[in-house]
Amino acid sequence: MLTFLARRILIMIPTLFIISIVSFFIIQLPPGDFLTSYVANLAQTGEQVDEAQIAALRARYGLDEPFYVQYGKWMSGVMVGDFGRSFAQNRPVSELIWERLWLTVALALVTVVFTWIIAVPMGIYSATHQYSLWDNVFAFIGFMGMSFPSFSLALILLYFSYTWFGTSVGGLFSPEYVDAPWSALKVFDLFTHIWVPVAILAVEGTAGLMREIRANLLDQLEMPYVITARAKGLSEWRLLLKYPVRVAINPMISSLGWMLPGLVSGSVIVSMVMNLPTTGPLLLTALQDQDMYLAGSFVFLLSVLTVIGTLVSDILLAWVDPRIRFKGQES
Amino acid sequence: MSTPSENRITAVNSRMETLLDIRNLEVRFRLREGIVRAVHGINLRIAPNRTIGVVGESGCGKSITAKAMLQILPSRGKITAGEMLLAPRDGGPATDLAKLHPKGPEIRRIRGGDISMIFQEPMVSLSPVHTIGNQITESVLLHRPASKPEALDRAIEMLRLVGVPMPEKRVNAYPHELSGGLRQRCMIAMALVCRPRLLIADEPTTALDVTIQSQILSLIRRLQRELGMAVMMITHDLGVIAETSDDVAVMYLGRIVEQAPVKELFRNPKHPYTQGLLDCIPRFGKGRDQKLTSIPGSVPDPFTTVPGCPFHPRCAKRIAGVCDRGVPPLLSKVGPEHRVACVLYDAPRPEAAS
Numbered sequence: 193m194l195t196f197l198a199r200r201i202l203i204m205i206p207t208l209f210i211i212s213i214v215s216f217f218i219i220q221l222p223p224g225d226f227l228t229s230y231v232a233n234l235a236q237t238g239e240q241v242d243e244a245q246i247a248a249l250r251a252r253y254g255l256d257e258p259f260y261v262q263y264g265k266w267m268s269g270v271m272v273g274d275f276g277r278s279f280a281q282n283r284p285v286s287e288l289i290w291e292r293l294w295l296t297v298a299l300a301l302v303t304v305v306f307t308w309i310i311a312v313p314m315g316i317y318s319a320t321h322q323y324s325l326w327d328n329v330f331a332f333i334g335f336m337g338m339s340f341p342s343f344s345l346a347l348i349l350l351y352f353s354y355t356w357f358g359t360s361v362g363g364l365f366s367p368e369y370v371d372a373p374w375s376a377l378k379v380f381d382l383f384t385h386i387w388v389p390v391a392i393l394a395v396e397g398t399a400g401l402m403r404e405i406r407a408n409l410l411d412q413l414e415m416p417y418v419i420t421a422r423a424k425g426l427s428e429w430r431l432l433l434k435y436p437v438r439v440a441i442n443p444m445i446s447s448l449g450w451m452l453p454g455l456v457s458g459s460v461i462v463s464m465v466m467n468l469p470t471t472g473p474l475l476l477t478a479l480q481d482q483d484m485y486l487a488g489s490f491v492f493l494l495s496v497l498t499v500i501g502t503l504v505s506d507i508l509l510a511w512v513d514p515r516i517r518f519k520g521q522e523s
Numbered sequence: 524m525s526t527p528s529e530n531r532i533t534a535v536n537s538r539m540e541t542l543l544d545i546r547n548l549e550v551r552f553r554l555r556e557g558i559v560r561a562v563h564g565i566n567l568r569i570a571p572n573r574t575i576g577v578v579g580e581s582g583c584g585k586s587i588t589a590k591a592m593l594q595i596l597p598s599r600g601k602i603t604a605g606e607m608l609l610a611p612r613d614g615g616p617a618t619d620l621a622k623l624h625p626k627g628p629e630i631r632r633i634r635g636g637d638i639s640m641i642f643q644e645p646m647v648s649l650s651p652v653h654t655i656g657n658q659i660t661e662s663v664l665l666h667r668p669a670s671k672p673e674a675l676d677r678a679i680e681m682l683r684l685v686g687v688p689m690p691e692k693r694v695n696a697y698p699h700e701l702s703g704g705l706r707q708r709c710m711i712a713m714a715l716v717c718r719p720r721l722l723i724a725d726e727p728t729t730a731l732d733v734t735i736q737s738q739i740l741s742l743i744r745r746l747q748r749e750l751g752m753a754v755m756m757i758t759h760d761l762g763v764i765a766e767t768s769d770d771v772a773v774m775y776l777g778r779i780v781e782q783a784p785v786k787e788l789f790r791n792p793k794h795p796y797t798q799g800l801l802d803c804i805p806r807f808g809k810g811r812d813q814k815l816t817s818i819p820g821s822v823p824d825p826f827t828t829v830p831g832c833p834f835h836p837r838c839a840k841r842i843a844g845v846c847d848r849g850v851p852p853l854l855s856k857v858g859p860e861h862r863v864a865c866v867l868y869d870a871p872r873p874e875a876a877s
């Protein structure tokens with residue numbers, strides 16, 4: 193198990209390295225660079241261009257140097273947490289990103305947990321009561337959930353909460369906490385607000401996961417090892433949870449890691465609609481503004497999250513499935 | 524020489540002592556395509572310390588009979604008639620297994636405690652994600668007042684008894700780390716760890732290769748003697764029956780068509796189906812993969828009900844106008860211990876009819 197872990201973590205290093213190159217390449221893609229468009233902007237509005245400052249910035253980011261030198265400079269900054277500067281907002285990227293990043297991760301994690309808590313029991317019930325009334329009801333809800341875009345669900349919810357209760361369910365904080373520094377009360381406030389976006393974001397995943405668990409479990413329910421366990425005298429509930437559910441859920445644990453980045457990118461539109469202070473809206477504006485250090489850093493950090501998520505799900509999978517652990521040891 | 528009175532007692536014992544008395548058991552599957560009568564009113568008495576072999580082509584209802592005994596039928600299958608009387612461990616009235624609720628606590632005490640079962644495919648009959656030790660100790664903890672370490676000790680002891688080398692190490696192994704033969708030994712250890720009174724072995728060697736087959740069969744036979752339990756050996760292979768059984772029941776389409784002690788059956792098979800099965804046993808010099816299917820025709824599809832004797836469409840000795848009318852009952856026509864369900868043996872014994 194330890195060698196397995198060590199190997200997986202070692203593999204992460206070149207992966208992250210390649211991702212950082214790709215991210216940086218994306219930064220460089222648009223013609224020209226930020227400073228040329230920055231200077232052009234300033235000139236257009238008739239402002240004085242401080243040639244010395246521009247030159248200093250050019251040197252700082254090595255904008256006239258070849259790709260690999262620029263990459264080296266950016267990367268050595270990234271190593272110490274300096275992701276460069278957002279030109280549009282004229283603030284360090286790191287300052288803009290961190291809070292939003294953590295809120296995004298928190299939103300995604302809570303959504304995943306919520307999805308599982310709802311989907312797993314529904315899937316188990318559907319599989320063990322195949323073709324029953326509730327199985328059909330869940331199937332109907334599931335297909336609705338999968339086919340209904342979550343941003344329109346968000347819009348509908350906003351509309352009704354506003355017209356019926358006169359309150360807005362947008363945002364992640366009450367107005368008085370939006371700009372307040374972090375405190376226990378602010379965390380509590382976050383938890384009272386996070387449920388609405390979580391519920392909206394969880395609908396689609398819940399529907400899919402429920403159908404998947406149902407299908408996997410149906411494959412397992414009459415497997416010989418389940419009959420063996422029943423023949424031992426185990427009660428149906430303990431039997432169900434210990435054997436077929438366990439085996440049916442295994443493959444889904446590996447998808448946990450991919451669920452995180454999927455949720456992060458999938459939540460962009462919902463976040464726009466609901467005005468959530470997550471990374472999605474900021475990334476979108478950064479891309480529109482060609483604010484490329486900001487955008488590139490986002491892409492890089494989200495990729496890092498994906499890699500970490502994949503690592504976590506690999507570890508989980510190896511932990512729950514001895515067959516995988518065994519293979520890892522063999523090779 | 525034994526005295527007449529001793530003789531009488533052993534005779535009474537072998538006649539009277541019954542562990543499980545199956546009477547007129549019927550199992551049906553209610554499917555969208557129709558009703559399948561998988562088990563069609565069978566009678567079977569299982570005696571302690573004896574091995575009863577149940578043999579027949581695939582699909583004739585052997586596994587379903589066994590699963591009905593433990594109430595672990597597939598979800599569409601139901602016991603629709605009959606009784607299965609299990610003698611109590613110490614006095615008291617017999618329990619009718621057919622009346623117990625399939626999910627209730629009574630039948631769960633009996634499963635693994637009084638009656639255990641091992642299955643055809645050791646590859647898939649053990650959970651892939653739990654250790655051998657976990658799966659065996661679970662049985663102990665379910666049926667015995669033991670702590671976890673005690674249960675583990677019992678598991679190790681049991682693995683040693685069934686000939687698993689290095690049992691202290693193997694309890695921590697997962698099924699995929701073991702060979703097919705070892706897995707079947709682990710299955711046997713799991714089934715026997717609570718000392719059941721009856722072991723149902725459903726084709727325990729069909730999925731194993733030949734050399735391992737005979738090892739497993741002699742292991743089951745040895746354990747039967749050592750632990751003093753009854754064994755129901757289910758197989759489609761008369762060779763397995765010859766190697767293990769004391770008595771044999773031959774099944775066809777959900778019915779028992781012939782029943783006799785093993786020697787009697789091999790020496791003097793009466794039912795044309797039994798004769799057909801025996802003709803198909805591969806002999807030395809012939810190919811081993813010659814199968815039972817050399818009886819002409821094949822098992823009809825389960826939704827059609829054959830009128831009259833179920834075997835008559837395939838039977839070379841069928842009597843038109845007789846065999847397609849009534850189902851012949853299973854009766855002692857050739858000897859007290861030898862019963863056969865075939866009209867061929869009715870005619871020459873007019874005294875039996877009176």
Ligand SMILES: Nc1ncnc2c1ncn2[C@@H]1O[C@H](COP(=O)(O)OP(=O)(O)O)[C@@H](O)[C@H]1O
Pocket residue numbers: 552554559561579580581582583584585586587588597598599825
């Ligand atoms: N899960 C099931 N659903 C419907 N019918 C079944 C099922 N299992 C068995 N049967 C029916 O019961 C008959 C007997 O099956 P089985 O006892 O498994 O045969 P075998 O003698 O090979 O063990 C089969 O021919 C089939 O028609």
Ligand SMILES: [Mg+2]
Pocket residue numbers: 582585586587725726
């Ligand atoms: Mg079978």
